[in-house]
Amino acid sequence: MTNRRSIGAVILFSMVIAAVFNFRNVINNYVAIGTLAAPIFLAATILYFVPFTLVIAEMVSLNRRSESGVYQWVKSSLGGRWAFFTAFCYWFVNLFYFISLLPIVLVYAGYMILGREWAIQPWLIAVLSVVIFFIATWVSTKGARWIGSVTSFGSTLMLVMAVLFLVAGAGALLGGITPANDMSPGGMRLDPGSGITAWAFLGTLAWIIQGVGGAESIGVYLNDLKGGVRAFVRTIVVSGVAIGLLYSLGTWLMGVFVKKSSVSYSNGIFVTMQAAAGHFGLPGGAVVRVVGVIMLVATLGGLLIWTSAPVKIFFSEIPDGIFGKRVVALNSQGVPVVGAWIQFAIVVPLLFIPTLGAGSSIDDLLKIVTNMTAATALLPPALILVAYLVLRARFEGAVRDFRFGSRAVGLGMSVFLLAVFAVAFVASTFPEGQALWLTLAYNVGGVVVFLGAALLWYQRYVRRLRVTSPEEALAELTPTAPLRSAENARTLAGEPEGTDGATTRG
Template sequence: MTNENHNKKIAWTTLAMMAFSTVWGFGNVVNGYIYFDGTKVIFSWILMFALYFIPYALMVGELGAVFQKSEGGVSSWVDATLGPKWAYYAGWTYWACHIVYISSKGTGGLRAMAWGIWGNITHFDALPTAWVQIATLIIFLFFCWIATKGLSILKTLATLAGTSMFIMSILFIIMMFAAPAINPHAGFNNIDWNLKSLMPTFNWKYFTSLSILVFGVGGCEKISPYVNKVKDPSRSFPKAMILLATMVIISAILGTVAVAMMFSTKEINADLNNYISNGAYWAFQKLGEYYHLGNLFLYIYAWCNVIGQFAVLVLSIDAPLRMLLGSKQAKEFIPRKLLKKNRYGAYINGIWMVVILSGGLTLAQAIVPSSTAVMAQLVKLNSTTMPLRYLWVFAAYIALRKQTDKFTSNYKMTKNQGLALFAGFWCFFVTGFSCLVGIYSPDSFTLFLNILTPIVLTALGVILPIIRKHEDKN
């Protein structure tokens, strides 16, 4: 490779597009609309981007610039700033969060398949919940077996499905705004643009739903390896992040308006679990009707989702496990039996740990009254567990800024030390607060799962280093 190719820089606009496809998706629009009373979510999205997402993205940029040669992502940042023990807990958090995520991918993949086969969800939802959960468990065990074989084709499928879902999200907005011109008598909802209909009510329901928005905008740490591949990162990276935030805000607002033209908050609130589980499918189904194409868009969306859900399922079984058990910083805190690999290089006992935890969660939900309620539970549980991994980004950033004499970088979010530390503590607080209050649910079983799941995973994360310490003594 020549120096010219090695040093080739990417445009800041390209970086912004890469980040946009990583962070944003159609599901974020639908979930925000459902949980925040329709168009009232617009105000909340704007606040979330201005006060949380932009500083979050800029902090990731600084961490990526300082640790540009680190390949372990957040765990490497925590190891360098806080030490190996904390790096283990960062890696553990990232893996533990995926236990719930894995369960939701199996359930979501089955639901997407039902839509793709029948064009409706009636037959699927008529099945006893226990049958659906047993089928979900069988599919989950099958993909655990695939994960032991180290098949790389699923990475290509996941990328393909993710790209196609991103394109469909954008096309949905464009085609929905064009629909009234194509089919003016389709019965679109009139949107009330007065201040009362746009301002949210800051009550307990509002704050317990904030984790949905935090989960929706998280994950931009994935683009950190590209910070120093942009020409003049101190100027270009902030521009890329501002463009990213602008695109996401526009997508969130226009997407919300497009969904509001289809569904009223009254009909959503009357059947909340159904809309949480099926709202995206109904949206594409209606879009096809507006264009006199029947269920065409629904089938395309459903099968893209099938591929995406199952590909992400096997990647979520394998990749976070490799990040945890393959980490140099974490290996000294993990029992030796979990570090065992099979002939394909897969951590076989680690996969068994995933089977027990995710499989147990899947079976526990067999007592839930319906499969739509299961899906709604997993959406909420994901929103309160997955953002916990972002806490380590902010902890690493705070520690970094407190050791400015030790680390150097050609890019900083701000030269003002007080402002940088405030941003780190603020984002840490918003994430922690949203996850903590998001645990609440009026449904007793959902509340039980939201409390028990983090406790079990945290306890296991504390116990493993104790087991390893005992092993080393003997």
């Protein structure tokens, strides 16, 4: 194996922050449950993000000669069927992420141009979102090289803005400002008079877990880090705690300038920044427009990346033969053009369905799509945890140079996190106060139809493979942990690497 130790801990730290932190999560959760989100964010970081990343580190260690990510991680203990299902879920979740991302682009554009929230009907938002997504899909198929620069620039600006807000909030407190909310520990609780029930709170857990998600995108860099596993574990723990503190402090300091009742999902960041600017004697209108520019650039960069990256990863990672050659064919820029437009065709109706239940409020629309995005976002990491649970239960002897604690620790942590995921998923899939028809048609129906279709399509592939090559079909469905163990044992012993099992495709 060639020496790929090319990045240091500082670079990995910045990559983790960029991949995970988003100030929108601070706003959404403050609007939902107030400053109670502050301790929950920190707890989610310690109890979920850091342990889950260490699970990914162990999966990468087991599949040290594979670059394909989640497909090989899950296949190592569950076989190809569930590996495909997990890879499909990552792409499928992204479809709902677009539904929450596209409307907010219009909100940010409105604040950038007008300096205020503009009245726009949800159905019109859906129409304009389709136009924006069409353009984004077309651009993504061209492989525009500047997309990465836009994303990096936007995420950097957002992070700088978040840090400035933290400094401003802390400075205002030290300067003797009377906070808009109760900033004491007693204020960080569910207010019986707020109308927020325990079920609604459980639903927001999915939002918070999603907010500290992204570990699976970082774990694949373990083989590139100078210092190996030890440096990775140390860096990921430090960066995870830093993210938790950013989210927790940001949510808590929201209470300095604005009451929870005065902000919404669409205007929260602008109302807050305008209030902070007013406290320090800055022109609120100008600050709002600057914030609009920052959020718009960051969101557009994310839209372009997520329009192309997941579809490319999904169609290039799964085994040959599941989809037709035309669907997975890459253009000169390495993008599956047909796959990208299939993605567009699926997203269009998903954009319109929530508008039927949102009435005339963009805030209601954002709440509906945020709930569904957060719920579906729990599926891929949950499947990875199931794969890890099976790995520790059935393949504990598999050779790898990193383990997340003893077998009992690994099993116990997996069961605990899966239980939390199950509760959060059900609560966010069946949100309180949402029309039953919308819940069944969108939240439940969307998941059942798409995931059911994926399993049926894979079963079709296996049936055909059994006819042409029973041996390949058996190999596809068989967990690879024993094979990976043999490879790793040779590698760790310093023996030359063979070519068996070294492919990055299933």
